Amino acid sequence: MCLAIPGQIVEIAEKEPLARVNVGGVTRNVNVGLLDDGAVAPGDWILIHVGFALSKIDEGQAHDQLRMLRAMGEDGLAIEEVRGYRFAEPSQ
Amino acid sequence: MKYVDEFRDAGIISGVAREIARTAKPSRLYRIMEVCGGHTHSIYRHGLRDVLPANIELVHGPGCPVCVLPTGRVDDGLAIAARENVILTCFGDMMRVPGTKGTPLELKARGADIRMVYSPLDALRIAASNPEKHVCFFAIGFETTAPSTALTILRAQELGVNNFSVFCNHVTIVPAMRAILDSPDMRIDGFVGPGHVSSITGCRPYEFIARDYGKPVVVSGFEPLDILESILLILRQLDAGEARVENQYKRIVPWEGNPPALMALARVFELRPYFEWRGLGFISQSALSIKPDFAGFDAEKLFNVPGVRVTDPRGAQCGEVLKGVLKPPQCKLFGTECNPEHPVGALMVSSEGACAAYYRYAMHASAVEA
Numbered sequence: 001m002c003l004a005i006p007g008q009i010v011e012i013a014e015k016e017p018l019a020r021v022n023v024g025g026v027t028r029n030v031n032v033g034l035l036d037d038g039a040v041a042p043g044d045w046i047l048i049h050v051g052f053a054l055s056k057i058d059e060g061q062a063h064d065q066l067r068m069l070r071a072m073g074e075d076g077l078a079i080e081e082v083r084g085y086r087f088a089e090p091s092q
Numbered sequence: 093m094k095y096v097d098e099f100r101d102a103g104i105i106s107g108v109a110r111e112i113a114r115t116a117k118p119s120r121l122y123r124i125m126e127v128c129g130g131h132t133h134s135i136y137r138h139g140l141r142d143v144l145p146a147n148i149e150l151v152h153g154p155g156c157p158v159c160v161l162p163t164g165r166v167d168d169g170l171a172i173a174a175r176e177n178v179i180l181t182c183f184g185d186m187m188r189v190p191g192t193k194g195t196p197l198e199l200k201a202r203g204a205d206i207r208m209v210y211s212p213l214d215a216l217r218i219a220a221s222n223p224e225k226h227v228c229f230f231a232i233g234f235e236t237t238a239p240s241t242a243l244t245i246l247r248a249q250e251l252g253v254n255n256f257s258v259f260c261n262h263v264t265i266v267p268a269m270r271a272i273l274d275s276p277d278m279r280i281d282g283f284v285g286p287g288h289v290s291s292i293t294g295c296r297p298y299e300f301i302a303r304d305y306g307k308p309v310v311v312s313g314f315e316p317l318d319i320l321e322s323i324l325l326i327l328r329q330l331d332a333g334e335a336r337v338e339n340q341y342k343r344i345v346p347w348e349g350n351p352p353a354l355m356a357l358a359r360v361f362e363l364r365p366y367f368e369w370r371g372l373g374f375i376s377q378s379a380l381s382i383k384p385d386f387a388g389f390d391a392e393k394l395f396n397v398p399g400v401r402v403t404d405p406r407g408a409q410c411g412e413v414l415k416g417v418l419k420p421p422q423c424k425l426f427g428t429e430c431n432p433e434h435p436v437g438a439l440m441v442s443s444e445g446a447c448a449a450y451y452r453y454a455m456h457a458s459a460v461e462a
Contacts, residue, residue: 002128002129002130002157002233002234002236002237002288002289002444004236004288004291004344031213031240031243033243033352033356034239034240034243034350034352034353034356035350035352036351036352047291047344049236049237049240049288050183050210050211050212050233050237050240051210051211051212051213051214051240052211052239052240052243054236054288054291054292054350054353055291055344055346055350057343057344061343061344064315064343065344067315068313068314068315071134071137071138071315071316072130072133072134072137072314073137074443081210082210084209084210084211084214085210085211085213085214086210086214086217087211087213087214087216087217088213
């Protein structure tokens, strides 16, 4: 429930506070409205929780966090959560 | 030691464990509460009990959102789901939490339109694409999750999605810690403070615990080494007769928290005068409700929820386990009537619940712990 998932920003949307984020090979839109304006750019790493970026982190921290999720046996769930974000994807 | 041995820092961990053993005075008992359910999960998964001296007792705290939600609130949410033309949305963890008439999953099987979502924004999207229905999001969680709900409500207002509401059950961790400190049957010597909650709130809200109650608080990461280091920092403070708030999880937690997230919370939510917690009873100013400015998105204002207080299922001792008075296997239903396949109480549902974590990892690993 309180998973915080590391992901790397691929692209920032122009209008909405959205970023295209890669999490373990899965790419989804994530809301970056909880971060200061202009805080993140493509290539940056963030921690994601229920569709929102909670904080900007560095690459080393992202790897630490991934290792922690693996150690907790929650890495599969993290990917499943991100894969499940549908809010900014085109309708099927 | 099994899980610890698999961890890459096994050598460093043994070093910290030895330092803990050196610092803990054999003549006294230490009761340290890990507040967050994520920490509880990590402690059991990695068998950390086994590397600590016997006179350090870890007490599992209330930081598991589905665990502390009282049955009456589950019933209220399911009453909303039972209405005509309503789609109830909730996180996966909620789907298996028992209400008086069954879990959300069971009600769904009986025909209610209940859908699992991974983000409150997904609930908003369902509302936008089903204008003939009303879509309610069953919001649970601590400060980690509440800002996301706040931004979703702001987004709904901005987009003019008027068939969307939130059944708000967001709670705040600090009043629960105060209630624990004020409770006569709970003597805690120090706290392993929550990690991701603190990335939002920062460390300042814990300062009164050190100042007014004289207890150390160490905000901690989730890896085995993080948790052991935090325990060591608590022991060192106790040994030196000090009480401070320390931040072991600096790599994620800024001392001042996340200002934009705190602003979103302040804009959308206000404190409830009181809220019921499973096991801890009614706690003053411990939960959030939606401000009158956003009343159109507040499911409690839109729908008449029963609001009935319900006791724990007969025989289940969730409350005692949540307060740390009983260990999971000391509950009469543990492992027999109540198990992860058929949870009777909420602590058996979430992986952050003490009972589910104990059942999964500790039952066979260390039979002596109870």
